[in-house]
Amino acid sequence: MTLIHPVLLCGGSGTRLWPASRQSFPKQFARLMGGESLFQASARRLIGDGFGAPIIVTGDPFRFIVTEQLAQVSLGAAATLIEPAARNTAPAVLAAALWLAERWPDALMIVSPADHVIPDAASFRAAISAARTAAEAGGIISFGIRPDRPETGYGYLELAEDSEAEAQTVQRLERFVEKPDAARAEEMLASGRFMWNAGIFLFQAKTIIAAFGRHAPEMLSNVIEALQKASPDLGFTRLSPMAWSAVESISIDYAIMEKERELQVMPYSGAWSDLGSWQAVWQESGPGENGNVVSTHATAIGCENTLLRSEHEGLELVGIGLSGIVVIATPDAVLVARKGEAQRVGEAVSILKAKGLRQATSFARDHRPWGWFESLALGSRFQVKSIVVKPGAALSLQSHLHRSEHWIVVEGTARVTIGEAVQLISENQSVYIPLGEKHRLENPGKQPMVLIEVQTGSYLGEDDIIRYEDIYARGSGG
Secondary structure (H helix, E strand, O other), X not given: OOOEXXXXXXOOOOHHHOOOOEOOEOHHHOOOOOOOOHHHHHHHHOOOOOEOOOEEEEEHHHHXXXXXXXXXXXXXXXXXXXXXXXXXXXXXXXXXXXXXXXHOOOOEEEEEEOOOEOOOHHHHHHHHHHHHHHHHOOOEEEEEEOOOOOOOOOOEEEEOOOOOOOOOOOEEEEEEEOOOOHHHHHHHHHHOOEEEEEEEEEEEHHHHHHHHHHHOHHHHHHHHHHHHOOEEEOOEEEOOHHHHHOOOOOOHHHHHHOOOOOEEEEEEOOOOEOOOOHHHHHHHOOOOHHHOEEOOOEEEEOOEOOEEEEOOOOOOEEXXXXXXXXXXXXXXXXXXXXXXXXXXXXXHHHHHHHOOOHHHOOOOEEEEOOEEEEEEEEOOOEEEEEEEEOOOOEOOEEEOXXXXXXXXXXXXXXXXXXXXXXXXXXXXXXXXXXXXXXXXXXXXXXXXXXXXXXXXXXXXXXXXXXXXXXXXXOOOOO
């Protein structure tokens, strides 16, 4: 039996769930709905009999996050394709299809965003199986969600006259419909002939490649070149930056789906959400007593229909007498909004970007392939950081032009290289790295190693790094 290969798209910036989701660590990698990330849940949803290992399409900043999070749920990728720049969904889907078709010409692929919530994984896999025959026959199948409210935040799929929304088999699709206003959404819901567009698709790789040949031949040519000139990098596949720069940024809906004549839809009646706003998080979290959703380290007193969420164990959030309010508290930013206005969070991010504020795009905690660091204090000529290095991991051999550093180990043991000297530094011991000196930090132990770093100098930016050796194949800079 031909395997169905999951293609997970996870290059989005995640601004709609700010401040818990930011450009540096977007929502697909965050644990917003339980103990695993949306990306991990998406990958685990598409495993089992009949499914191959996933193909991941993501951006360079997330390549190690993808690998680490898959490993945490005992999964690995068949391929991880690195986009040199974000170009929306059409080029990403095409790159994955070309990669698959080169190896398995008749390969089936189920394309899915990596940030959706589908609680009943078995039911969704059954819907995919029900659509398999139509895809093997050359069909392009969209997955439509049976709507339960007049939602204005989603695009819709209009069923053909002879199609049935209640069916459990593939149906004919009339057309794609843009996000409606409230009145039109009410009409569409009442008609029973419209479904939400989930942005999930099933087809053979060769089928969608042929569709690009008909409707976007220039893109097909550019993406073929980007893949042919791709370079391997530590198990990843880096698409050619020069060829990719010529690729149009466009969604697969606009590039292909709205131009195809013989489209089909697989109705899905199970629960689904693209988790596109904090109101959606409130709804999918299952509001409890008085309609409240309250996280650990948050307390609601006399509140109703309210979401209170603290994103840090050291930050206690208390809401008193609130109604229909969303409050999201992180160590460096707080969002307070009416639930009905939660779709406007993107506006706030744009304003913060215009102000040049770091909080618009980055967290205080910065993830790296070797672990993470967090800024604890920052002055004009000093910075104090907490640094956590994973077992067996190592920072690059590097130097700085503008700062010196003091390292104090507080948990575990560090192997430190300074110039030609290598030494082990244990808890409560410290070491000094002069400005300009080559140095490296490693964790030789089996537990995370924690140290406090004190930087002093005229410039403290992350781009003041000259790398000489790096097991993660990064260049100079942050």
